Amino acid sequence: MEKGFRKKKSGRQIPEDEVITLEHVTKSYSSGAPALKDVSLHVKKGEFVFIVGDSGSGKSTLIKLLLRELVPTSGEITVLGYNLNRIKHSRIPKFRRKLGIVFQDFRLLKDRNVYENVAFAQRIVQTPTREIKRNVPSILATVNLAGKYKNKINQLSGGEQQRVALARALINKPTILLADEPTGNLDPNNSWEIMNLMEKINENGTTVIVVTHNREIVNAMKKRVITMKKGVIIEDEEEGTYIDED
Amino acid sequence: MRISSFFYTIGQGIKNLGRNKWYTLASIATIGACLFLFGLFYSIITNFEYIVKTAEEGVSVTVFFNEGVSEEQMLAVKSDLEKRTEVKEIVYVSADDAWEEFKGEYLGEYSDGFTENPLADSANLQIYLNDVSMQPALVTYAESIDVVRKVNRSEVTADTLSGLNKLMAYVSAGIIIILLLVSIFLISNTVTMGIAVRKDEINIMKYIGATDFFVRAPFVVEGIIIGIIGSLIPLVIIYYIYRSAITYVATKFTMLSSLLNFLPVDKIYSNLIPISLAIGIGIGFFGSFITVRRHLHV
Numbered sequence: 205m206e207k208g209f210r211k212k213k214s215g216r217q218i219p220e221d222e223v224i225t226l227e228h229v230t231k232s233y234s235s236g237a238p239a240l241k242d243v244s245l246h247v248k249k250g251e252f253v254f255i256v257g258d259s260g261s262g263k264s265t266l267i268k269l270l271l272r273e274l275v276p277t278s279g280e281i282t283v284l285g286y287n288l289n290r291i292k293h294s295r296i297p298k299f300r301r302k303l304g305i306v307f308q309d310f311r312l313l314k315d316r317n318v319y320e321n322v323a324f325a326q327r328i329v330q331t332p333t334r335e336i337k338r339n340v341p342s343i344l345a346t347v348n349l350a351g352k353y354k355n356k357i358n359q360l361s362g363g364e365q366q367r368v369a370l371a372r373a374l375i376n377k378p379t380i381l382l383a384d385e386p387t388g389n390l391d392p393n394n395s396w397e398i399m400n401l402m403e404k405i406n407e408n409g410t411t412v413i414v415v416t417h418n419r420e421i422v423n424a425m426k427k428r429v430i431t432m433k434k435g436v437i438i439e440d441e442e443e444g445t446y447i448d449e450d
Numbered sequence: 451m452r453i454s455s456f457f458y459t460i461g462q463g464i465k466n467l468g469r470n471k472w473y474t475l476a477s478i479a480t481i482g483a484c485l486f487l488f489g490l491f492y493s494i495i496t497n498f499e500y501i502v503k504t505a506e507e508g509v510s511v512t513v514f515f516n517e518g519v520s521e522e523q524m525l526a527v528k529s530d531l532e533k534r535t536e537v538k539e540i541v542y543v544s545a546d547d548a549w550e551e552f553k554g555e556y557l558g559e560y561s562d563g564f565t566e567n568p569l570a571d572s573a574n575l576q577i578y579l580n581d582v583s584m585q586p587a588l589v590t591y592a593e594s595i596d597v598v599r600k601v602n603r604s605e606v607t608a609d610t611l612s613g614l615n616k617l618m619a620y621v622s623a624g625i626i627i628i629l630l631l632v633s634i635f636l637i638s639n640t641v642t643m644g645i646a647v648r649k650d651e652i653n654i655m656k657y658i659g660a661t662d663f664f665v666r667a668p669f670v671v672e673g674i675i676i677g678i679i680g681s682l683i684p685l686v687i688i689y690y691i692y693r694s695a696i697t698y699v700a701t702k703f704t705m706l707s708s709l710l711n712f713l714p715v716d717k718i719y720s721n722l723i724p725i726s727l728a729i730g731i732g733i734g735f736f737g738s739f740i741t742v743r744r745h746l747h748v
C-alpha cells in the first residue's frame with residue numbers, strides 16, 4: 205500500500221488529507237424525485253467550502269448525509285475515515301464528536317443559560333467538570349460572549365444565540381464544522397460576525413462547510429463555492445462566486 | 451462512567467423534574483392514581499381473604515359413632531381420617547367432654563340433678579379442613595366407615611365460602627385487568643407528552659455525539675424518581691384511610707367488628723410497600739426507557 209493513502213474497497217484510493225469523500229451519491233426520499241443525484245465531492249482537510257443553491261436543491265440533504273443523520277440510497281460516503289454506509293450504530297457517537305454542527309434555528313436549550321448550553325456539549329463527551337470550568341469561559345470569549353454566560357437564551361438576540369450555538373459546536377474541538385444556513389435568520393451585521401468567526405476557526409485548522417444564501421458574503425470571502433441545482437452539483441470553483449439564476 | 455458524569459446524570463434527572471413540571475406532575479399523578487386504586491383494592495382483597503380464611507377455619511364436620519364403639523376404635527378412625535390431605539385438624543370430643551360443655555352452656559346451676567351422663571353416645575370427632583371445597587368428599591368417605599353412625603356437616607357455610615372465594619378471584623382478576631388497561635392508557639399519554647417535551651433535547655444530544663446510554667440515563671433517573679414519589683403518596687394516603695376505616699367500623703358497628711376481623715395496617719403494609727414501590731419504579735423506569743428509545747435512532 206502506497207504511503208499517504210487510505211485503503212478503499214474499490215476504485216479510487218482516498219488521499220490521507222481528504223476528510224470528506226462522496227462517490228456517486230444518490231439520496232431519494234420515499235416520494236418524488238431524488239434529493240441528490242449521483243453527487244461526487246472531495247474536501248481536503250482545512251478547506252473552507254460554501255454550498256449555495258436554490259431552496260430544494262438538496263443542500264440540507266447533503267449536510268444530513270455528512271453527519272450520518274441520513275444514509276445514501278446508493279453511492280459511498282466516507283468522512284474522516286469513517287465509511288458512513290457501513291458504520292455501526294454504536295460507533296456513530298464517536299464519529300459525531302469529530303464534527304461541530306450549527307443550524308439556522310440555533311437549537312439551543314431554552315431552559316438553560318449560556319454557560320450551561322455550551323457546557324452541555326462537554327458533559328455529553330464526559331469531560332471532567334474541572335476542565336469544563338476552564339474551557340467554557342475561554343470559548344465564550346472567542347465568540348465575544350464572555351459577559352453573557354449567565355443569561356437565559358431568550359434574553360439574547362438572534363446573533364448572540366447563533367454565537368452560543370457556534371461555541372457549543374466548537375468546544376469539543378471538531379475536525380469539521382458543518383453549518384446549514386447559519387445566518388439565515390440574522391441581519392447583515394450579525395451574519396458577518398458569524399462568518400468572520402467561522403473564517404477564524406478555519407484559519408486554526410478546522411475544515412468548514414457552510415450552506416448559505418448570502419450572496420454578498422460568498423462573493424466577498426473568495427472561498428471554494430459549490431453550487432447545487434435540483435440535486436446535482438452544477439459548479440465547483442476555488443475562489444468562486446454566487447451564481448445568479450436567470 | 452466518570453464520577454462527575456455520574457453525578458451530572460443524577461443531577462440532570464432531578465433537574466428534569468423541575469424543567470418539565472407538568473410532565474412530572476402528570477406522571478406522578480398517573481402512577482399515584484393507579485397505585486392508589488391498586489392499594490385500596492389490595493387492602494380489601496387481603497382483608498376479605500383473611501375473613502374468609504378465619505370463617506373457613508371454623509367450618510367443621512362432626513362424626514358420631516354407633517352405640518358401643520370403644521374409644522380405641524374412635525381414635526383409630528381419627529388417625530385414619532388424619533391421613534387425608536384436606537384434613538387440617540381433628541379434635542376428639544369424648545362423651546364426658548360433650549356433657550361438660552352442654553352443662554356449661556345450657557344448664558348452668560340446674561345440672562346437679564343428673565347422676566349419669568345423658569349424652570353417653572355423643573362422643574364425636576370434630577374435623578377441621580384445609581379446603582372447604584373438599585368437604586363433600588370427606589363426608590362421603592366418613593359415612594362409609596362402618597362404626598360411624600352419622601356425619602354432620604355445615605354444607606351451607608362451606609358452599610357459600612367456596613363460592614365467595616371463586617367470586618372474589620374473578621372480581622380481582624377483572625379489576626386488575628381494568629387497572630392495568632387504565633394505567634397503560636394514562637401512562638402512554640404521559641409518555642407521548644414526555645416525547646414532545648424531550649424531542650429537541652435528545653436530538654441535540656445525538657448531534658453532539660452522546661451515546662445511547664448517556665442520552666437515556668438522566669431520563670431513566672427521572673422516571674425512577676417519579677415512580678418512587680408516585681408510589682409513596684398513595685401509600686401514605688391509604689395508610690390513613692385504612693386506619694380510620696378500621697377505627698370507624700370498630701366504634702360505629704361494634705356488632706360487626708366481633709364478626710369481622712380486620713388485618714392490622716402493618717400486616718397489609720409489609721407487603722403493600724414493596725409491591726407498590728416495585729410497580730411504581732418499574733412503570734417509571736420502563737416508561738422513560740421506552741420513551742427515549744424511540745428517539746435514539748437519529
Ligand SMILES: Nc1ncnc2c1ncn2[C@@H]1O[C@H](COP(=O)(O)OP(=O)(O)O)[C@@H](O)[C@H]1O
Pocket residue numbers: 233234235238239257258259260261262263264265266
Ligand atoms: N424528509 C423529507 N422527506 C421527503 N422529501 C424531502 C425531505 N427532506 C427534503 N425533501 C425534499 O428533498 C429535496 C431537497 O431538500 P433539501 O435538501 O432540504 O433542500 P435545500 O436544503 O437545498 O433547500 C426537496 O425537494 C425536498 O422537498
Ligand SMILES: [Mg+2]
Pocket residue numbers: 263264265
Ligand atoms: Mg435547507
